[in-house]
Amino acid sequence: MIVNIPDAISNVKALSQDDVVLALAIQLYIDEEVSLAKAAEIAGMTRFSFQKLMSDKNIPLRYDVNDLERELETAQNFLSDSSK
DSSP states (O other), rough: OOOOOOHHHHHHTTOOOOHHHHHHHHHHHHHTTHHOOOOOOOHSOOOOHHHHHHHTTTTOOOOOOHHHHHHHHHHHHHHHHOOO
């Protein structure tokens, strides 16, 4: 996907293209348009790095039962694989 950044934004010296993409990823996550993993992908970060960044910015994470179940399944698979 190509995003055209308006000149008014791109002329702001303190903002790089990466800064704008990161801000977009954060806002999409806040607006519940994308998951944490997808927002991290958009930002070009790992999920854990993005999660830490959100925490550092005091942006609450959405975490529900489905997320917990997926993480438990991942942990169980990891433990199962490591015991072989």
